[in-house]
Amino acid sequence: MFDTFTKASFTIERTEDIPEGLEQAFMMALCGRPGPVFVELPFDVLFNVVDPPEILPKVEVVPQPPDVSAVQAMFDLLRNAEKPLLIAGTQVYWDQAHDALRELTEQTGIPVYTNGAGRGTLPMDHPNCFKLTRSQALRQADVALLIGTPLDFRLKYGRQDWNPDSKLIQIENDVNELNHNREAEVAIVADSRLVLEALAEGLQGIHYNAWLDEVRDMEDEKRSRQAEWEALDDAPINHFRFGAEVNRVIDEEMIVIGDGGDIVSASAKVIAVTRPGQWLDPGPLGCLGVGIPFAIAAQHLYPDKKVLVINGDGSFGLNGFEFDTAVRFNLPIVSIVGNDAGWGQIRGPQIQMVGEERAIATGLAPTRYDKIV
CATH class of the missing domain: 3.40.50.970 (Thiamin diphosphate (ThDP)-binding fold, Pyr/PP domains)
Structure with missing residues (x-):
C-alpha cells in the first residue's frame, strides 16, 4: 500500500539490521527528489536485545554535476536570447542554491519568478524577483529556464499562453520529471547550485537589462492595480x-x-x-x-x-x-x-x-x- 505514495517501502526483519536499514532509508529519502520512505519495524524486531551497533556516519548526499555538453547547450541558448526568464522551484531550496541564484540574476539581469518552496530563495523584495506577471512574461520570453518546476497546470503545461517560438531548459533532480507535456531543448538531472554557478561563469558579459526593465514595468502596473484592492x-x-x-x-x-x-x-x-x-x-x-x-x-x-x-x-x-x-x-x-x-x-x-x-x-x-x- 505504501509503495503508491512513498519513494520506497520496506520491512526490517532483524534487529541488528536496523542501523543499515535506516541509513538506506535516509539515503533514498534525500537522493534525487526528496520524499518520504516508509520503514516497517515489527514489534519483535523493535524490542529485541542485541549488542550495541556501530554508530554510522551522517548521511551525506553528493551533488550531481551537470553534463558538460548540456551546459554548453544552455550557454548557446542563453547567449542568443533577448528575453529569457528563470523560474526557481523547490529544488533551488533543497540544493541550497539561493546564493548562486542571486549571483546569476544580479550579474545578467535575468528576471526570476519563484515557485513552491522556491519562494524566498531570491527575496521577493529583490528588484529582479517578480510574482504577478509570470504568464504575461511567458508570452514574450524566448527562453524559459525551469529549475525544479513541473510543467503542470500552473504553467499551462508549457504550451498554452507561451511564446510559440520559445525554447525550454529544464533542470530537475528526478529524471521522471523531464520532458513532461513538452519536449525541452535541454533537459538534465543535476544539482541546481552547480548549474547556476556554471551559468554565472559562462554568461559573463551577457546582460538582459532592457528585458528586465520591461518586466519590471509590467509588474509595477499590476502591483498598482492590486494595491487598490489591498487598500x-x-x-x-x-x-x-x-x-x-x-x-x-x-x-x-x-x-x-x-x-x-x-x-x-x-x-x-x-x-x-x-x-x-x-x-x-x-x-x-x-x-x-x-x-x-x-x-x-x-x-x-x-x-x-x-x-x-x-x-x-x-x-x-x-x-x-x-x-x-x-x-x-x-x-x-x-x-x-x-x-x-x-x-x-x-x-x-x-x-x-x-x-x-x-x-x-x-x-x-x-x-x-x-x-x-
Whole structure:
C-alpha cells in the first residue's frame, strides 16, 4: 500500500539490521527528489536485545554535476536570447542554491519568478524577483529556464499562453520529471547550485537589462492595480487586504505556512517572503489540512522563530484540533483564519455555473474558530 505514495517501502526483519536499514532509508529519502520512505519495524524486531551497533556516519548526499555538453547547450541558448526568464522551484531550496541564484540574476539581469518552496530563495523584495506577471512574461520570453518546476497546470503545461517560438531548459533532480507535456531543448538531472554557478561563469558579459526593465514595468502596473484592492476598507475585508495586513507583521524570523485555497492564493500574491524555507504550502494538488501539522514541526525544529499559519476556514476544519498537540508541547504557533464561511475556491465557480441555490456542499457556518481553540 505504501509503495503508491512513498519513494520506497520496506520491512526490517532483524534487529541488528536496523542501523543499515535506516541509513538506506535516509539515503533514498534525500537522493534525487526528496520524499518520504516508509520503514516497517515489527514489534519483535523493535524490542529485541542485541549488542550495541556501530554508530554510522551522517548521511551525506553528493551533488550531481551537470553534463558538460548540456551546459554548453544552455550557454548557446542563453547567449542568443533577448528575453529569457528563470523560474526557481523547490529544488533551488533543497540544493541550497539561493546564493548562486542571486549571483546569476544580479550579474545578467535575468528576471526570476519563484515557485513552491522556491519562494524566498531570491527575496521577493529583490528588484529582479517578480510574482504577478509570470504568464504575461511567458508570452514574450524566448527562453524559459525551469529549475525544479513541473510543467503542470500552473504553467499551462508549457504550451498554452507561451511564446510559440520559445525554447525550454529544464533542470530537475528526478529524471521522471523531464520532458513532461513538452519536449525541452535541454533537459538534465543535476544539482541546481552547480548549474547556476556554471551559468554565472559562462554568461559573463551577457546582460538582459532592457528585458528586465520591461518586466519590471509590467509588474509595477499590476502591483498598482492590486494595491487598490489591498487598500479597500470594505467589511468583510477582501483577500488582498487580508494578505496586506498579514504582510505588515511578517519579518525574516517568521515562518509562514499557507493552508487553504483562495485565501492562500491571494495572500501569496501580496506577502513578501525573503528567506529560503520561510514559506510552506499544500503544494500544487492542494493537500489541505497540512497547516497546523507543518507548524508543529517547524516550531519544534526552530524554537526561536515565530510560526504563522494562514488558514482557510475549510482547511482549518481538517486538522485544526492539532492545536491541542501544540498546547501540550508548549509550541506557541499562531493561526489566522480567512473566514468567509465557505470552500471558496470551489464555491465561487459553482455559483457562477449553476447559481447559489444549487451550490452543493461548499457552504460553511461563520464559525468563531478562535473560540473553538
